[in-house]
Amino acid sequence: MTRWGMVIDLEKCVGCDTCSAACSQMNHVPSGAGWRQVIPLDTPKLGNPQNGRLFLPTNCMHCGDAPCQTVCPTTATFRHADGIVDIHDELCIGCGYCVVACPYLARTITRYDEVYAFTPELLPAATDRSGICTKCDFCLPRVEAGLVQGLTPGIDAAASPNCVNFCIADAIHFGDLHDPDSNISRMIQAKPTMRLQEDLGTDPAIQYVMRADYPGMNGAAVELVPPRKQKVWHKPAAFNFILGGTGAAVYLLGLWLDWLGAPVTDWYKLLAPVLIGLGLLGLTLEAGRPFRSVHIFRGWRHSWMSREAWAAAFFLPLAAAAWLWPDSLLDWLAALAALAFLISQSFIVYRSRAVTAWNRPIILWVMVAASFVSGAGLFLLAAALFHQAVISYLAAAGLVSVLAQGGLWLVYLHGSGDKAFDLGTAVLRKPRSLLATMGLGVVVPLILLAGMLLVDLPALLLGVTAVISGGAMLLGSAGLKAQLILQAGYLRGIQAGPVR
Structure with a gap:
C-alpha cells in the first residue's frame, strides 16, 4: 500500500521561503494560514559553535496516528488510503480543536479578513476557506491527476507537490515511503534522518x-x-x-439531595440545562462556521467534543421533561447524560495533545472537582435565599469538593513538566493567581463550610455565611478554569528525535 511522504535535507535548505510562496500560490492559501513555515534554528544548540545558518521547513506531517483526526468532532479531518491527512472543507466548523491537538503547529483557523487570492476571479474559491481549518495536503489534486496520467509523484514535476518543484536548493523530496526502491526510501537508507516529536508516537510521514x-x-x-x-x-x-x-454538577447535586430526602424544590432541573445551553451557545462566538454545527454529532466514535454535544442533546430535553413531568426514570436518565457531559468536557481538555499543561491525566480530575465546587457554590447561594434546611447537606458536599479541588490543584502545579508546561503553569503559580484559586476558592470556603457544620449558627448568620462561601467557591472555581484555558495554553515546542 502506498504511503506518500517527504524527506527534507536540512543541510541543503537555505531558508529562502520559496517553497512557502509556491505553496501559497498553488493552493490559494489564506495569508494568515501558513501551510508551510521555514523556521530559523538555534544552531549552537545543534552542536554548531560557528553559528552557521540552519532552517527547518515544516508543514502537516500527515501522521499515521494523527491527533487532529482523533479529536475532530465533525469527521472533517480524515486520512486517505495513501496516508495523506485531508480536510472536508464543507464539514469543518472551525472549532479549533484540531489546532490544540496537533503537536506540529501545522493547522490554522482562517478568518475572513485573512483570505486573499492572487486574481479576483479566484476570490470566491479562497473565501470558501474562511472560518475553517486549513493545512497542507501534499498538493493531493496534483498528485492524483499525475497518477491518472501515468506519472510518478516525486519524479515527474506535474505529479509532485509545488514546494518540491520550486525548491531552489533541491532540499525537498517526495515519494512513496512504502516502496523500498522509491527516491525517498533510498535517501532514508543512505543518510542519517530524524522525525519530529518522535516520542509522541504519531508516526509522521516527513523525515x-x-x-x-x-x-x-x-x-x-x-x-x-x-x-x-x-x-x-x-x-x-x-x-x-x-x-x-x-x-451538570448542579443537576447531579440536586438529585443527590432528592435521594437523601432533603427538602429541595425542582428549580435546579430548569437552571442546569439553561447553564449548559448558554455555555454551548457562547461557543458559536468562537466557531468559524457555527451554522454548520449540526455536523458536530458525526464524530462520536472518537471525539470527546462530539460526545459532549451528544450528552447535551440528551440532557437538555430529559432535564426539561423531568421538570415538567416529575419522574424518577427521567431524573436518572438526565443524571447519566449530565455525568457524560461533565466527563466529556474533562476529556476535551485532556486530549488537546499539543498543550502540555492540559494533556495530563490529573486534568481530568481537576476539571471534575472544579465543576462540583462551582455547582455546590451556586446551590449554596440559592439555599441561603430559599432553602436553608439543605445548607448542612451542601456544606458537607462543598467541603469534600473544595478539599479535592485544592489538593488536586497543588499536585498539578507542582508536577514536573517540559518547557511548555512550565511556561503555562508559571502564571498559575504566581501569588495573585494562587490568591484567587487557593485563597478565595479553597481557604475561605473551607473555613466557612467547617463553621457551618461545626457551629449552630443563627438563621441570618447561617444565610450570610452560605452566601459568602458559595460566592467564593463559584469565583474560585471559575477563576481556576479561566486561567487554565486562557493562561496555561502553551503549544508544546517541536523536538527533533533521535537519528535513525
Whole structure:
C-alpha cells in the first residue's frame, strides 16, 4: 500500500521561503494560514559553535496516528488510503480543536479578513476557506491527476507537490515511503534522518536529513522550536467549561439531595440545562462556521467534543421533561447524560495533545472537582435565599469538593513538566493567581463550610455565611478554569528525535 511522504535535507535548505510562496500560490492559501513555515534554528544548540545558518521547513506531517483526526468532532479531518491527512472543507466548523491537538503547529483557523487570492476571479474559491481549518495536503489534486496520467509523484514535476518543484536548493523530496526502491526510501537508507516529536508516537510521514554532528546521533532529542501560546480558544471556550461544568454538577447535586430526602424544590432541573445551553451557545462566538454545527454529532466514535454535544442533546430535553413531568426514570436518565457531559468536557481538555499543561491525566480530575465546587457554590447561594434546611447537606458536599479541588490543584502545579508546561503553569503559580484559586476558592470556603457544620449558627448568620462561601467557591472555581484555558495554553515546542 502506498504511503506518500517527504524527506527534507536540512543541510541543503537555505531558508529562502520559496517553497512557502509556491505553496501559497498553488493552493490559494489564506495569508494568515501558513501551510508551510521555514523556521530559523538555534544552531549552537545543534552542536554548531560557528553559528552557521540552519532552517527547518515544516508543514502537516500527515501522521499515521494523527491527533487532529482523533479529536475532530465533525469527521472533517480524515486520512486517505495513501496516508495523506485531508480536510472536508464543507464539514469543518472551525472549532479549533484540531489546532490544540496537533503537536506540529501545522493547522490554522482562517478568518475572513485573512483570505486573499492572487486574481479576483479566484476570490470566491479562497473565501470558501474562511472560518475553517486549513493545512497542507501534499498538493493531493496534483498528485492524483499525475497518477491518472501515468506519472510518478516525486519524479515527474506535474505529479509532485509545488514546494518540491520550486525548491531552489533541491532540499525537498517526495515519494512513496512504502516502496523500498522509491527516491525517498533510498535517501532514508543512505543518510542519517530524524522525525519530529518522535516520542509522541504519531508516526509522521516527513523525515529530515540531519548533519553528522547533530546531538541526535547519540540518541538525544533536541528542542528546535520553542513553545508558543495557543490562539484559537478564548473566553467563549472558558465560559463553556465554566457554565457547562457548573450546570451538570448542579443537576447531579440536586438529585443527590432528592435521594437523601432533603427538602429541595425542582428549580435546579430548569437552571442546569439553561447553564449548559448558554455555555454551548457562547461557543458559536468562537466557531468559524457555527451554522454548520449540526455536523458536530458525526464524530462520536472518537471525539470527546462530539460526545459532549451528544450528552447535551440528551440532557437538555430529559432535564426539561423531568421538570415538567416529575419522574424518577427521567431524573436518572438526565443524571447519566449530565455525568457524560461533565466527563466529556474533562476529556476535551485532556486530549488537546499539543498543550502540555492540559494533556495530563490529573486534568481530568481537576476539571471534575472544579465543576462540583462551582455547582455546590451556586446551590449554596440559592439555599441561603430559599432553602436553608439543605445548607448542612451542601456544606458537607462543598467541603469534600473544595478539599479535592485544592489538593488536586497543588499536585498539578507542582508536577514536573517540559518547557511548555512550565511556561503555562508559571502564571498559575504566581501569588495573585494562587490568591484567587487557593485563597478565595479553597481557604475561605473551607473555613466557612467547617463553621457551618461545626457551629449552630443563627438563621441570618447561617444565610450570610452560605452566601459568602458559595460566592467564593463559584469565583474560585471559575477563576481556576479561566486561567487554565486562557493562561496555561502553551503549544508544546517541536523536538527533533533521535537519528535513525
